[in-house]
Amino acid sequence: MFADDFFHSIPLAAVYFFTVIMVIATMGFGLLLGRRYMRLLGSEKEPSIGSAVTATLGLLAFLLAFTFNMTAARYDKRKALLLDEVNAIHTAYLHADFLEPAAARKAQLLLLDYAELRFFHPRKDEITPEGLAKSVAIQDQLWAMVQQHVVQGYEPGYLRQFVEPVTAIINSHNSRIVIGLEYRIPGPIWIALYFLTGLAMLAIGFQFGVSKGGSGQLAVTLGLTFATVILLIADLDRATEGVIIVDQTPMAEMNLILEEAERQKIRSPAP
Template identity: 80%
Template sequence: MIADELFHSIPLAAIYIFTVLLVLATMGLGFHLGHRYIRTRGTEKEPSIGSAVTATLGLLAFLLAFTFNMTASRYNDRKALLLDEVNAIHTAYLHADFLQPKSARKAQVLLADYAELRDFNPRVDEVTPEGLAQSVAIQDQLWALIDEHIAQDHNAGYLRHFVEPVTNLINSHNSRIVVGLEYRIPGPIWIALYILTGLAMLAIGFQFGVSRGGSIQLAVTLGLTFATVILLIADLDRATEGVIIVDQRPMAEMSLILEASEARRANSPDPP
């Protein structure tokens, strides 16, 4: 949907500023309407206004909690998928010895290159179609080695030890792309969240206008508070942008481990 792409493309700073302005504007409008209501129709019963404000804030709190839980759950999924991929790479590297010696070395070199390719900093390195295509190309080469062994009637028990981690590696890669880059908060939820936020602030401003209470300081505080919560939700929703990004150190450490292993193999004497 257009709304999905729109909300995901807006910079986080713009989301924060827009939310603050929305809260202040709707609260100011509500205050003006409440003050005007008192001048034209007299005093409104406080309990009825308070009940409406409480109900609106309750619905807003529910939607905020629901949306936050959605993004937090996906953030945890991204962390779990990263660890799954790291473990699959390491296991495949170790189990490459179940292949024929020449193919085993080729598989280990490919896996070391794959770990290096997958080691990136989302804050600096952009995820590009070319980079993803390189990952898929290495996966295809690993699977081609499996096909060769199948054609040669290689021991099925040995081959299975290598096939399983390679399969997990491919599945983890696909899952990370979908969960990290494609799954997002739907646009209608963002629209509903902002509509409900505006209505809640309008109701609060109306109550302030009727009771002749409230202050600029309180309005600004509410604006910053709601903007911070919505910014947190938007940050969690984005896998490669913002402050809350999954720590990529497990992949970096795995890349260093495989690099060191390849260096030892290169420096070790050839077997007789």
């Protein structure tokens, strides 16, 4: 959908400044409308305006909370999937010893390459189709080894010890792609969020105009407040951009563990 891609492609800095400008502009427009109303039609009952403003702000707060919970839950899911993949890779490396000796060594080397491929710096490294294709190619090689053992009639109990973590690696890969790169806040929710924000600021500005209150400082404060909340939501919605990014330290530490295991194998080769 065009709206989904559009909102996801806008830089976060642009999201922040656009929101600030929109809040100040709509509040200013509402202020002008309120003052014009007072000049043309006289006074307006204050309670009725206050009730409308309260209802609009309540709907906006509900939508902000709903959207924030959606992105926060997906952020937590990305962290859990990272840990699941780290554990699956490490387990598969250890359980490769259940395979035939030649196949076990090949599987461990493939898993070492896979772990290095899966570790990246979110702010420096770009996720490319080529990199994802390399991950899938290694998964295919690991699964081909499983199929080869099945054809040879290898002991099912031993083979299962390796099949389960390899299956977990494949599932984690697919889940991380979908949840991290494809799932995002739908465009209609973004449209509704900005529409309600503009409507709420327009109502507040109108109330200020009718009551002859309000100030420029208050408008700027509200603009910065709502812009910060919306920026936080947009940041959480993006897996590889912004400040709130899933820490890749567990994958880096697991890489170090596997590299140390390889050095141990080189220093103490199996008889």
